[in-house]
Amino acid sequence: MMITLLLGTLVVIRLMSVSQMASVLSGEDEDVAQKRDNSMNSIGLMLFMVVGLALMIYMTIKYQPFLLPVAASVHGAETDFLLNINFAVIGVVFFITQIMLFWFVYKYQHDKNRRALFYPDNHKLELIWTVVPTIVLSALIVTGLREWNKMTQGHPDDGMVVQVYGYQFNWITRYSGPDNKLGRSYYKLISDTNPLGIDYSDPASKDDIMTKGNEMHLPKGVPIQFIFNSRDVIHSAYFPHFRTQMNCVPGMDTRFYMEATITTNEMKGITKNEKFDYVLLCNKICGVAHYNMKMTVVVDEPAEFSNWLKGEKKVIDAAPTAELEQNNTTASTVNTEVAL
Amino acid sequence: MEVRDNTHSGHAVAHDVHDHGHDDHHHDHHQTFITKYIFSTDHKMISKQFLVTAIIMAFLAMGMSMIFRLQLAWPDETFPFLESMIGKWGKDGKLDSGFYLALVTIHGTIMVFMVLTGGLSGTFSNLLIPLQVGARDMASGLLNMLSFWFFAASSLVMFGSLFIEAGPASGGWTVYPPLSALPQAIPGSGLGMTLWLVSMVLFIVSALLGGINYVATVINLRTKGMSMTRLPLTVWAFLITAILGILSFPVLVAAALLLVFDRSMGTSFYLSDIFIGGVPLDHTGGSPILYQHLFWFLGHPEVYIVLLPALGLASEVISTMARKPIFGYKAMIGSMLVIAFLSFIVWGHHMFVTGMNPFLGSVFVFTTLLVAIPSAVKVFNYIATLWKANIVLSPAMLFAIGLVSFFITGGLTGIILGDSALDINLHDTYFVVAHFHIVMGSSAIFGMFAGVYHWFPRMYGRMMNKSLGYLHFWITIICVYGVFFPMHFIGLAGVPRRYYANTAYEGFDQLININELISVFAIIAGVAQVIFAFNFFYSIYRGRKAPQNPWNSNTLEWTAPVEHVHGNWPGPIPEVHRWPYDYSKPNAKEDFIPQTVPYSQTPESNRPGDF
Known part of the structure; x- marks a missing residue:
């Protein structure tokens, strides 16, 4: 292959020298554009434009079902x-x-018998x-x-508070429960059994519900106040179908208010795709498995959603007793630290 | 003894010294290989050094993009040659997902900084500023030489970072912390990231040394009669670019320095509340968003640092080859100044989804969309220049027209991305990739090609082959649109950028054939650049000898002898009598009147407003 390439190059060099020689003999400067070059290239540009615009329209129509x-x-x-x-x-x-x-x-x-119009400016035109x-x-x-x-x-009081928590390379969701308040959390409390670092001594944490696994449920027609956090690097929670995106930044809360309007089942009908699912994607480069950091999102009718939520365990019930106690002491020191 | 610029009497002393130095050289021209080709202080040689380095770096970065395009189009295939080429990163012919991110990162960094900043400004500011303003050389030859060597060192360090065990930086070219600060988060954030930072600091030193020199030269060393309003638009573009760089690059140094502190000295400027690798870190109180503000304070002006020189080159090429004065010369300068000013107050549009205060977001929407106004003026002025022109389609002219076409296409999608309400859904998708590759990448690279084809005779004293130039243009423009236009569709479908494989979500499966199409175009485009490289290097040695003024141009550089001399003009520096765009002036003998021709010699074509 290398030899072919080398031979090819040599042939091109020979041809170029020959063409140069020919142009020297014919007396015209071959490396400055001639009439033939101008007409060939300008026809080329017209063709390029027409075909390009046609293809653009064709592709826009063809891919319409997948766009937006x-x-x-x-x-x-x-x-x-x-x-x-x-x-x-x-x-x-x-x-x-x-x-x-x-x-x-x-x-x-170009036409050597013609002059361009000397027209350096026109203030009226420029103003327009x-x-x-x-x-x-x-x-x-x-x-x-x-x-x-x-x-x-947003309307913080109306929205159902849902936390979306990113970490390499998955998502955790926490629902705020009847009090609509998330219990305090602190990153130094994070453990295998307490992946969000929830401070169990905070009364607001008592009714919080955390879902792991690869599914997140949302009710249709209920305003949702998302609170986003991250444990390690910046992630970005991107819900393409909800036109919703917000970065998850370690050390700070970010928020987004939205309301889903179509349930997953309805969407299956709309897209005529039985396998349709909403999806939450990570959209900020976050490490080697960035491309795999996704979660299925299910939009239910409000009643279905409540039923599903009832079936999920409260964080406090899932926590081991030892951790609850130990957590209480750490949390109080944390609180003093914060107070200082 | 020489007719020199006397308009700046304050600098007479400096000029005298310079002249003596010049005289010494003039009589005694023995230069060793090292002083002539390596540690040269001659702006013409330095410009060639920048260009050749940038071409090498561009091929490297383009090669990287071809590798990751293979992965994106054919995620399930194996390519055995990868293993022989990149070793463990391509085990069994499969690109490693971590190395994919490294390729994306280094591709972006090299293209933005080494090719489109160093390569474009470094090459053409160096070549054209002294020659077009009528100066013997840059204000400081030494700083200029240092500028190149810092650039070369920076390129070498970046290249070297490809060969370290854990791989090069791989957090994306914007290297946002915490990802870039924590080796636990991604292997590339270890030594690779350190080298990236070292390389960038060297690069910034180079950019600043160069920039200060460009500004000083334009302000102080203009020849007699070369008032600011007689400067070619190229020089205006280089001047504004240099000022942008001087004001914004230091902020990147600050951003990088704080990142270095966080990485190695345990500070918490960007880090807070992080639990990684099973342990909580001690960092507390910092904000990763602070880095983004600092980064984009450079990052957005950087877009114009890349684009303005390309627009400047295009203005000059379009006017010359259309045989018609550039339409709205002062409006062109004005719009560049406005763009430059606005570029400092729009950075927040890169950060609409970082949780920034929505009101602050609205301010950035406002300033961002304002940029469209001067940009629109520029486009209309280019089109008006072509109206009733007498157009010679040299390869340079074709590339300049391609630039305008890309500037329109990519600029328009910027209106959508600058609108925060719409950006929410498109942020970090392929729509963004399409937008900036067209408006900044392709426009700027086309400007660079236009510049190379147009000024090659001035650089090397020989002509580049025209037919190969046409072939190069046609394959490139078709492929560039073929690569980047369909990316809008993928972005609208919601595909995030920097994904190693788009198979994560089955909804994206229908788009796989668009990805194949893109990759085919990308590979053809890459191969087509070999035509350019061949033409370039072949013509350096074997091209036809260039005539004095091959494009019948008005500007000063074409009055300097084809064979380079130290000090640019053997005799006195030419004096300037008119603006650079007297093309096709009514009643003139020829369709161009060089800047050196006094009005007294052209009574037939003088107009009332000329004096």
Whole structure:
């Protein structure tokens, strides 16, 4: 193979010397573009543009079913609408500018008997194409920010508090129970049996429910206040179908409010896919198994959800007694540390 | 004795010294191999050193991308050659998932810093600033030489980090802590990460030495008559780029330094409440988000450090080859200044999902979308320049047109990503990968190609082969769109970036054939660059001798002799009488009037506003 490559290179070098010689003899400077080059390349650019735009439209239509899976959250439906408006606006600009760019290059090919138009500026024109984009962008900014404010102004009292906790390379979910408050946790309390480092001496922890295993349940139509944390490195909790994403950062809480609108069963019908499941993916590089850090998400009708939750054990019941006691003492020292 | 720039009398002394030095050299031209080719202080040689180093690094980084594209398209196949090539990382022909991340990381780092920052600014600022402003050399030849050698050292350290036992840094090119701070979290965060940091610090030293030099040269060493408003747009772009670098790179040093402290001295700037490897760490009170603020304070201006020189080169090439003045010269400068200013106050758009205060997020949405305005002005000005032009399609011109096309395509998707409400769903997906590879990667690399094809005659005194240039252009533009356009689709489907395999979620299975398509294009694009490399190195030795001014250009560099001389011009430095874009001026004898031609010699074409 190396020999073929070497021979090929030698042949090309020979051919190039020959073509150079020929051009020297014919008297024209072969390495400056000639009329033939201009017309060939400008035709090429036109073809490229037409075929490229056609392929782009074709692919967009062909892959439509896979792009932007159906939004299954309240804000998701709204941001999808916003996204489509944005695509429409940038699509128009894209087509106009690309067509003008390639068309002008084709149309105004070099002709040595012609001069270009000496046209260094035109203030009116420049003003127009500064002001028009400004207006369009202002509209996009305003609509975008309105949506942003709406989705980020959560209602902490209404939302059901759910903790999503990332660690290399899996997720744990904790439900806050009837008091809708998560018990305190501290990373130095983490152990095999207490993966979240929950401080059992905090009364708010008494009704907390933790689910491991590879499934997380959410009720449909109930506002949820997610609280995200991480144990080790930064992870990012990404729910593509809910259009929800938030980083999980060690040492701090991050939040996201959302409301699921379609149950898993309904979605199976919508996508005509019996095996459909919502998914929670890690979307911040977090280590060698980053690509495998996922969890199945099941959206239930509220009644189904309550039933499922009742079947899950409270954290406090699952904890070994020895740990409960030891935990109490550590926790009190922790508390003093914090107080200091 | 020489006609020199007298407009800056304050620097007369410096000039005199410089001139004497020059005179000495002029009479006595014995240079050893080492002073001429290795420790050279001549800006033209240094520019070639930057370019060749960047080309080598680019091939390395491109090779890496080809390996991980194989993995992404054919996750179940084995490629036995991998084992012979990368040893234990490709055991049984299967790419190791940790090494995949290392490849992604080093690919990004090399491309962004070594190729598109060092390679682009280093090459063309060095070549063009002295030649286009009419200076004998850079303000400081010594600093300039050091700038290259720090760059070379940085590249070597980065390259060397590939060969260590635990593998190179692999936390992504942004190296966010805690991942990058804790070797327990990923093997690459051990010695590999240390070397990455060392390499970056060396790189920043290089960028700063270079940048200070570029600014000093543009401000102080312009020839007589070369006012700021007569500077070619290339020089304006290099000047603004250098200022951006000087203001933002030191912040990266700070970020890196604190990371070094956290890694080796037990401080807690970025670390808090971490339980890893079965034990809680003592670090407490730090914030990983602090690093991101510091990193992106450089990171976002960095995008423009990469892009502005490319736009500058394209402006010059487009105007020259369209035989038409650049439309809106002052608006072009103005928009570059506005972009540069805004680039410092938009960094938060990389951090919408870090839990930042939503109000702060809205401020960043606002500033980010403002960037689209000067960018739009630039695009419209390019298009207006082509309108009713007389276009010569040299390979450089084709690449410049490709740049504008990419700038539009990639810039527009930026409007979506800059909108926080929409970014939530697209953040860190392939949509982002598509966006920045088109707007920053491909645009900038096309600008660099345009620059190489256009100024090769000035660098090496020979012409590059035109036909190979066309072949290179066509394969490259088709493949670049073929690689990056479909990535928008994958991103919209919700596929995260930096995944070793997309098989984790069965919903992504339908996209596997898009991934195959992308990889095929990527491999063809990679092979096509061999055409360029061949053309480049062949033409250095065997290309046709270049004429004095092959593209009939107006700027000063084409008045310098084809055979390089120390000090650029053998006699006095030419004086400048007009702006650089007098192409196709009505009634002029030819369709270009070089900057050195006084108005008194062109009464037929002078216009009322000219004096």
